[in-house]
Amino acid sequence: MHPAPSIIMFSTLSGLGFGLLTMLGLGFPEVSGWVAFIFFAIGFALAGGGLISATFHLGHPERALKSFTQWRSSWLSREAWAAAAAMAVMGLYAALIIFTDTRIAILGWIGAALSLLTVFTTSMIYTQLKTVPRWNHWSPPVLFMAYAIVGGLLMAGQVTVAVPLLVALGVLQVVAWVDQDRKENASDTTLATATGLGTIGTVKAFESPHTGGNYLTHEMAFRVARKHAQTLKIISVILAVVVPVILLLLPFHHLLALLAVVSHFAGVAAQRWLFFAEAKHVVSLYYGR
Amino acid sequence: MTSLPTHTEKSLGLVIDLDTCVGCHACVTACKGWNTENYGAPLADVDAYGAEPVGSFLNRIHSYEVQPDTGGPAQLFHFPKSCLHCADAPCVTVCPTGASYKRVEDGIVLVNESDCIGCGLCAWACPYGAREMDPSEKVMKKCTLCVDRIYNENLPEEDRQPACVRTCPAGARHFGDLSDPESDVSKLVAERGGFDLMPEQGTAPVNKYLPPRPKDEVPEFDVLAPYLEPVAEEPQGFLGWLDKTLERIG
Known part of the structure; x- marks a missing residue:
């Protein structure tokens, strides 16, 4: 899959932003006044910035509000609802803390739950796709939420909890990569079933429909970076887990x-880039890729 | 609503004969022509005469080489591919705006272009590559089964079928109601063993493909052979002299 910068920025920024908002909602740490203002501002800037970045991916961003209509069937629509609800509830919770110094704990818990739910709905957009075996797997929901929680703890300064969870996250990520490889290799969709000529x-x-590329080959048959995948995986784990753990232990x-x-x-950004670049869409079979 | 209908009154679709298709791309041209000049946003071409031309098409022809398991030379098949109007269309349910829908009356999967936000998720959900984002209009384009032809009473009756079917010079494309077992297309599918593409994806496509007919077996010998004079094994005349001479020298 083509790793569009706008989507990678969205999933990285909003994942960390909603992770931080989750921790603030749960009261880790219990902040007030200016400190609260800065913490919440970072959380909203990341989450909201991610959402704005995602609209750059749309062909018609001016119609984005229509995406609130199909929550009964579409995960993308559910994501829009969850994000809006999380921002609204956390906004109210933050305003009460900052301006009136009143903490309504239950409001924070609801906001935290909605923030995590937003990350979950984002991951389900990918996991639901049977057409991408590497995504149609247990790992996107688990990892997206794990990255949000651990990143949130890290930004909220919860060092003692963050260090062991960072290590656990690293292990979980490696296990997921190995199992995703297995899932992709075991896919029962092949050129034989795609053409029925097997x-x-x-x-x-033998021959493509045309000599040039098209929307499908640009969007779904991306294969530039697969050869560097192993190196990038190591870099991603070093940056996301090893370096932060060392720095926090100092x-x-x-x-x-x-x-x-x-x-x-x-x-995390490197991990998300790989998430797209490594994912192979079954339509690439038709193009002999 | 982007929920799929539990039942459609008809299942209009195409039957494509892989035995007959000659790979001329006439259906591609007819499709692009009709769907650029009629319903919906035109099918754009960008940088058409430049270094990297790209454009949206609703129908594309691939070619595949198959090496038979039974031995013999490889066979070449031309393979037209467009929307299969799936009964369980994954492109419909993922749509966040309701722009993508399947019609109850005839099962055609359509895009309401004025509701499409161009997110591209439906194209990701489709295993067949049947949906393409128009590079100029930034809305999702797909085969409409020429919905503006098949019911169009301003056209002569023989033209009330999809442009690709109408234009095919080889008769490799057939259009009809695949939910009616008595329709010509259903009979054709039953007779020729029509099959689904990627059945394991669970999309229940309406369009069917007819497999290539088995190749004729050419007999190894001619039935008249026993009655013919045996062919001279040894060269005669000048060639015979040359052969002997060369053998002596060698």
Whole structure:
């Protein structure tokens, strides 16, 4: 799948943003006044910035409000609802804390649940697609939520919990990669079933419909980076897990904590890039790719 | 609503004969022509005469080479591919705006272009590559089964079928109601063993493909052979002299 920068930015930024909002909603840490303002501002900037970035991917962003209509059947529509609800509830919760110094705990819990639900709905947009075996797997919902929770703890300064969970996240990610490879290799959709000509013999793509590319080959038969996948996986784990853990284990300093967050962010972005670049859509079979 | 109908009154679709298709791309041209000049956003071409031309098409012809398991030379098949108007169309349910829908009256899967936000998720959900985002209009384009031809009473009756079917010079494309077992297309599918593409994807496509007929078996020998004079094994005349001479030298 083509790794569109707008979608990668969206899933990275909003994942971390909603993760931070989740922690703030649960009261980790319990903040007030200016400190609360800054924490919430970062959370909303990341989550909202991600959502705005996602609209750059649309052909007709001016019609984006129509995407609230099909929540009964569409995960993308559910994501729109969950994101709007999470922002609204967390906005109210944050405003009460910042301006009136009143913490309504239950409002925070609801906001935290909606924030995590938003990340879950994002992941389901990918997981529901049978056409991409690597996504049609248990790992996107589990990993998207795990990255949000761990990234949220990291940004909320919950160092003692964040360190062991970062390590667990690294292990979970490696297990997911291995199992995704297995799932993709075991896919029962092949050029033989795609053309139905497998009953005669071995099918090979002889000629494409045209000499140039098209929307399908640009969007779904992306294959530039697969050869660098292994290197990128290692870089992604080092940046997202190893570097932050080392920095957090050193004597605490705000600059080190900031570096840990930046490194984690870069690692997650690399992971999301791979999430798209490695995913193979079954339509690429028709094009002999 | 982008929920799929539980039942459609008809299942209009195409039957494509892989035995007959000659790969001329006439259906591609007819489709692009009709659907550019009529219903919906035109099918754009960008950089048509430049280095990287790209455009939207609703129908494309691939070619596949098959090496038979039983031995013998490889066979070549031309393979037209367009929307299969699936009964369980995954492109419909993923749509966040309701722009993508399947009609109850005839089972045609359509896009309401004024509701399409151009997110591209329906194209991701389709295993067949039947949907393409128009590079100029930025809305999703797909085969409409020429919905503006098949019911069009301003056209002569023989033209009330999809442009690709009407134009095919080889008779490789057939149009009809596949939910009616008595229709010509259903009979054709039953007789020739029509099959689904990617049945394991669970999309229940309406369009069917007819498999290539088995190749004729040419007998190894001629039935008249025993009555013919045996062919001289040894070269005669000048060639015979040359053969002997060369053998002596060699």
